[in-house]
Amino acid sequence: MAAAQRRNGKDLSVRKVWTLVLLAFCFSVQAQQFPGKPVKVIIPYPPGSTPDLVGRMLSTKLQESLARPFVVENRTGAGGNIGAEAVAKSPADGYTLLVGVNGPAAINKYLYKNLGYDSDRDLTPVSLLASSPQMLVVAPALEARDFKSFIAYLKKNPGRLSYASVGSGSASHLTMELLKSDAGVFIVHIPYRGFPPAVTDMLGGNIETMFAIIPAVLPHVKAGKMKALAVTGLKRSALAPEVPSVAELGYPQLESLAWIGLLAPAGTPAEIVGRLHNETAKALRAQDTSEALGKLGFDVQASSPGEFSTWIKAEQVKWAKVIKASGATAD
Numbered sequence: 001m002a003a004a005q006r007r008n009g010k011d012l013s014v015r016k017v018w019t020l021v022l023l024a025f026c027f028s029v030q031a032q033q034f035p036g037k038p039v040k041v042i043i044p045y046p047p048g049s050t051p052d053l054v055g056r057m058l059s060t061k062l063q064e065s066l067a068r069p070f071v072v073e074n075r076t077g078a079g080g081n082i083g084a085e086a087v088a089k090s091p092a093d094g095y096t097l098l099v100g101v102n103g104p105a106a107i108n109k110y111l112y113k114n115l116g117y118d119s120d121r122d123l124t125p126v127s128l129l130a131s132s133p134q135m136l137v138v139a140p141a142l143e144a145r146d147f148k149s150f151i152a153y154l155k156k157n158p159g160r161l162s163y164a165s166v167g168s169g170s171a172s173h174l175t176m177e178l179l180k181s182d183a184g185v186f187i188v189h190i191p192y193r194g195f196p197p198a199v200t201d202m203l204g205g206n207i208e209t210m211f212a213i214i215p216a217v218l219p220h221v222k223a224g225k226m227k228a229l230a231v232t233g234l235k236r237s238a239l240a241p242e243v244p245s246v247a248e249l250g251y252p253q254l255e256s257l258a259w260i261g262l263l264a265p266a267g268t269p270a271e272i273v274g275r276l277h278n279e280t281a282k283a284l285r286a287q288d289t290s291e292a293l294g295k296l297g298f299d300v301q302a303s304s305p306g307e308f309s310t311w312i313k314a315e316q317v318k319w320a321k322v323i324k325a326s327g328a329t330a331d
Contacts, residue, residue: 034094034272038069043099044083046076049166049194050213050296054129054260055099057292061283062276076193079168079330080104081115088122092267094276098123100263102319103169106312110323111169111330123263125308126273127280130298131259133233134171134211135218135243137226142208147229147249150209154185162188164198164210168330171258172198172211174319175232178254181326189328202226213258214239215297232256239297259315260298261308273305 039062043055052074059070075083084104090096098105100123109119117123136147142161144150154161165173168191180187190207192198195216201207203225210217214237220226221240231237234247234255246254262280264273281302283289290300303311322328 034275035066035068037095038071039066039094040096041070041072041099042083042087042096043072043074044076044080044104045074045101045166046194046196047074048196050216050258050298051099051101051260052194053296054293054298057289058099058129058262058280058283061286061289062279065279065283079108079111079170079191081108081112081117084108084119084123085116087263087265088117088119090265092265092269094264094268094272096265097126097276098263099129099260101260102171102174102258102315103167105261105263106315107174107319107323108169108330110316110320111328119312122266124266124268124273125305125312126262126264127277127284127305128259128261128301128303128308128311129280129284130293130300131257132213132296132298133231133237134175134256134258135214135221135228135237135240136209136211136230136232137202137217137221137228138209139202139205139207140224140227141205142227144227144229147244150229151183151185154183154187158186159188161208162190164202164207165189165191166194166198166212167191171256174322174328175211175254175256177326177328178256178322179251181322182251182253211256213297215295230254237297259301259311261312277305 041055041059043052045051056072059072063070075086080103084098084100087096087098105119109115138144138150144153163176195212198210199216217226218240221228228240228243230246230249231243232254233245236245284300284302293300
């Protein structure tokens with residue numbers, strides 16, 4: 001009986017090994033054949049927003065290289081959470097992807113009490129696509145000639161000004177919350193769905209200030225309709241070399257990048273994630289793509305899934321502290 005038990009155990013082990021080999025083979029074939037049908041790319045921000053422009057640019061490139069339609073769907077609302085949740089709850093087969101930014105991809109879990117998904121548990125990183133410093137702009141009528149006088153004005157007038165962001169959890173939101181916390185000032189948060197409506201309201205006099213990606217506001221700065229006080233990099237931006245960096249102004253902790261990444265549902269086979277990353281990196285590094293992203297104020301990153309995962313964790317550590325210290329909420 002003991003011999004029979006050993007034989008049965010050995011047979012079971014052999015079957016397990018062959019099962020694993022068969023599964024690995026199936027995953028490899030699946031990855032080689034991917035995609036076999038159209039891929040849906042969900043962008044949780046409206047048409048014309050920066051994530052939308054970048055997402056559509058990438059989708060066009062992937063459609064060309066993989067010879068299958070990459071269909072963009074704008075699913076907006078709740079700071080990007082509606083679109084992110086849709087992807088998180090989709091089948092883990094690579095046929096539904098998320099073009100995510102700071103908030104829904106990493107930070108909103110600290111801002112919202114009842115999210116329908118967990119970005120760590122339910123999404124898997126494919127690649128950090130691009131990143132960009134921001135520019136602090138104010139209305140020309142504001143009594144602030146430079147960054148120092150802006151802080152002084154806020155201290156003398158708590159709660160009098162309001163600032164725009166492209167949504168709760170966005171870089172434009174949390175960078176201002178970090179400034180508020182560090183400088184000990186108070187300014188009211190008004191979230192928008194993307195930069196276009198925020199810029200329109202600021203030009204209309206409804207908002208006094210905001211942090212924004214540089215190309216979104218630079219034409220208005222050059223036209224004298226906004227004043228630029230700082231960029232959120234450790235060095236000046238080539239797009240606006242006359243504007244000081246937060247580091248040289250004595251606020252290096254305000255370094256803050258707006259970023260855009262590609263994610264898939266958790267559990268998506270590693271081979272498919274790897275193929276998506278390889279094609280994405282190739283698309284981003286193409287000269288026409290990098291030049292187009294440069295005009296949008298973004299630097300190409302094209303990071304690996306592992307590098308993007310590390311990036312997300314670092315962002316979470318940094319901004320979770322800011323959210324806790326500032327008391328920032330999604331409201």
